[in-house]
Amino acid sequence: MNKPGKQDKQASMDLAESARQTKWQHPSFTAELFKGSFRWDLIHPYPAQSDTDKAIGDAVLVELEKCLKTHINPEAVDKSGVLPETALDALKAGGYFGMKIPKAYGGMGLSITNYVRAMELVASWCGSTAVWLSAHQSIGVPQPLKEFGNDAQKEKYLPRLAAGAVSAFSLTEPDVGSDPARMGTTATPIDDGNYYIINGQKLWTTNGPAAELLVVMAETPPKLVHGKEKKQITAFIVEAPTPGLSVLHECEFMGIRAIRNGWMEFKDVKVPKENIIGNLGDGLKIALATLNVGRLTIPVISAGTGKVCLSYCQDWIKQRVQWGQSIGKHQAVANLVNDIATHTFAIDAMSFLTCSLIENETADVRLEAAIAKYFGSERAWDIVDKTMQIRGGRGFETADSLRKRNEPGIPIERVMRDTRINRIIEGTSEIMHLFIAREAMDLHIKTVFALSNPAISISKKIGIVLKAGLFYSLWYPKLWLPSWSIFSIKHLNQRNLSQLHYISRTSKRLARSLFHTMVRFGPKLEYQQAILAHYVDIGTQLFAMAATLSKAESILHNHQNPKTIQALTTAFCHQSRKEIEQHFRAVRTAEPQEKKVASEALMNADLDWLMNDIIRFETTDTPIN
Template sequence: MGKMKDKDDLFESEEMKILEEARETQRHEGFISDLFLGEASFDYVRPFPEQSSEDKQKADEFIERLRKFLVEKVDPNAIDRDGEILDDVIQGLKDLGVFGLKIPREYGGHGFSQSNYRRIFQMVGSRCANIVALIAPPNSIGASVPILKFGTEEQKNKYLPQLAKGKISAFGLTENEAGSDPSRIKAMAQRVYNEKGEHIGYKLNGRKVWITGSVKDDGVPLGEYVVVVAKTKDDPKMSKKKLGLSTLFISSDLVGYTTPHRTRFGGLKAIYNGVLEFDNIFVPKENLIGPEGRGFKVADQSLAVGRLTIVSSCVGGLKQSLQIARWWCKKRVQWRQSIGRHEATGSRLVKIAYLTMVTDALAQYCAKLVDDHKDVRIPAMSAKVIATNHLWEALDNLMQIRAGRGYENYYSLKNRGEIAVGVERMWRDSRVNSIFEGENTLLSLASGREGTDDYKQKASALMEGDSKARLSAGLWMSKQLSKSFKRRLGSSHETFIYNQSKLLTYQLLRVGEKYRMTGLQKKQLVVGQLVARVYNLFLMALVLSYAEARNDKPLAKELADYFCLTVREEMTGAKWTTDWLLNGSHGRVDELAKRLMEGEAKWLEEGIISALEQEGVEI
């Protein structure tokens, strides 16, 4: 007799079915997925994958033109103060082709690689988060990505050239009651038939909220197009069939399309985000993107790479933070010496430096995975979590370093004669990054779901499979258990990563035994802790490889080594020991901070528009 399903079990529900059907089912490949299986596969990160000089040259001229425009036309502090981006700035960005960065050249776009796209958003992210919020959605999750991935040739030929020329598009998924749970979407697209009984389109009704890139002002659309995820059903006269979630491409000038409210937030004061309402809008059948009933799959898979936009912009913010911290730690004198020479403040500077280096490595690595057509599913969602957390942590430390001047706004500093940098603006703007495009806790849990897929499948086979399937699954579990006891001798970081990967396997087997692997998703705190271990080990391996590839760069090796030491101390609880008090990583802070203040790691700040230089400060 088969296993009876609990009708109240969320993980056997229709809600979970939507998420599971959206998953790409091919087996994961890469360093992170192998860690979940107890393998430290260093070949995935060594040698560190670098962007070729040939590819880099393809975007150099564009980046310089964009840099000049951002310096001359974009004032991030005025945009923050006024809550608006000037129309001539938006038009200038359109003229530069900024809304078609990855649209292939045959459709009129720039056709940039992910690595060049990363460089562009790193620079924009260092200058103005509101500009990132304007140009990121059309490039990362607006109409161009779903059309490129799932659209017909007719859709590509008709719409991509328009989008490349500056037609702005948004993606409408979220509703008041539908955030992470797409089953709660209420927007409804009902099939429409002609007199001959032919399906010709849909009648769309519903309401979407927090749609970035959609609303210029109350009642005024920003862009021309929106991709909407809605429930679809047949005309009741034809059948009562429910057709699942579907993705529809609609124009903002259609009768029945309104933008009643522009939303305002604590940060990103000039984000064009708001409410969309659809009242009996007719959408032609030709505007269906992807198969009917596969709308959430279109959304989820379009977001997979799109999340790397946030990662790249975070690197720009981190590099800006590092430069400001380095400058102020050296310039500000208290108790007869630069504040960076005081260990507590120096440790904050060092932390900002290694967070910047680790996140830069992560952004470059993921971009190259995309360019090389390698599996980026787990790395991309992991990178979004890590990068947004790192930027917030760095800015929080920068706020403490700048103290009152950090919390004081740009114009107040300026008006009383200070060298003004908008740390509090950067701090406010960065907070939402952990919510955008997949809330961080949910993405961490999703990483765990993907990483433990092999365990889940074997556990299901043990519980529900036939005798052959149970035998095969049992042997696999036995091999994993045997593997989990293996250890290597030595104190290197690589040995630590190897041994911890085996410990991770043991822990996964134990928690799977206790909570049942198929039900592990319910234990979110447990999964979160396991994923945090995976992230730490991955970042250690990645930053060591990144530093090896930059052995000619001052402080690269030392910062990587310090980061790995702090991770090890955290994971092993070493900070609570007498040995740490006497011999811990803190002993390296003074020298690292001194060298950072002397500018030895200025190479880590490359690729940004310096806020200090804009204020006349020589860095």
């Protein structure tokens, strides 16, 4: 493993920055929140799926459910770690590998909303199957090809992919996880650039060992920009099998045990230039754009996890009697159920709102998609943990064992193992924090951060200061005034309206506080990860509240379950407000310097005294047979 230096860190940040989508073509609800502006009009009325699109989705879900129940036994799949060929064949025959591919290329041509509804259904039955389908079409070849491929590539590959040629997305390497700038896989041009030779290793490529087509990110020769070499990462379609491509190891995991995931080696793999997606050097941009939309599957699946957890609890909390009454009547259990239900509702509201915004092309959703992924995967883990707690000892027991004792085989143990990965893949929660913080700070970065760039001349800096002074003298005072537009909103009941007022006020408070913190730290703010995380969490909660209120309002409008829906909404907002206030308090309270000590001490072997009386893990360990 090569040791990184300060320059490597800067290079990583520069590369990530250059791959960023710089323009905001549409307004962004959450970016506005961070600027102190609550744009309720962007998310209300809650965008409903059209009747026609819903009918298409409903029909797909009916057939898909039949297919899953006929061909896939989730317990057996988990136990054996294998998704049977018969199941894969049935999924291919049903067209489920082509759900997102346009009809013109032989796919189902589902809308994003119907696609994620289908994925939610699959995941609620079998996590491994969901990952097979999702790795193939949420991030695999179809997604980048649809967005960035040329017509010839689409004609050549999309029909194959729709028919079930399994695909994979290969970015991660043994030394390259969250930070692709240090990518070691290279693609060297030969024959006047007509072909490329790929060399390197990719780790954890889901579907890799079974794939016929892979999107592979590799470093191509650098480009000269203003006399300086700029690293180029390019996306290639690689067909498998092909000489030089091999699977070094099939990885095994705690959950989603029946996925096929490989440590892949590329040794002089020859690829024609026609297989480049987009342009040379666009690879990271393509990867990030693919993930921007692709990662929406995770929050929808997370909402589905919440829904199955509710179904696991339904009979149990009523029928299980302890201390003279149903456990659902004990306040502690009722509170856990409240958390499960309210968070499920919130994740569902955020995810489907974001899908609709993408579909309607009315808003930039890079922040909402990242927040939904972050919030959804974190809260789903909490939901699963709480469900296990409610099930008591039975929660920890496998479904198989429960059935053998003639009890209902509620598989929360498997669901817990399957759910954990979502906080890691497609951007870890920590990386989501950084991504959201970067986008949230965009206004300030564009306005003043250039001042810290030594390459910028004094005269230019004076210009920046004058422009920034003018901007902030107009923008900042507004953050102390109430937002008048909120008073024109009449359609909500008093309770929900007061929540909207809170969001509006708090968005201004968030923008002010963020601005003060930026003045305090300047460009060094990017190193204050703990503070930034609190701001991100405040923005996250505000978006969650707003999406929940918008969805609640749309349901209340149709008079469906008014009492329950109002209770869930109020309970969720109450909890969110509590959390928001905690984050504001945490931002005001300086972190003790001592918090840095443990990590440093551990790296310097200064915590050895604490690790006494245990058999310590040694990196040189060999397994005991």
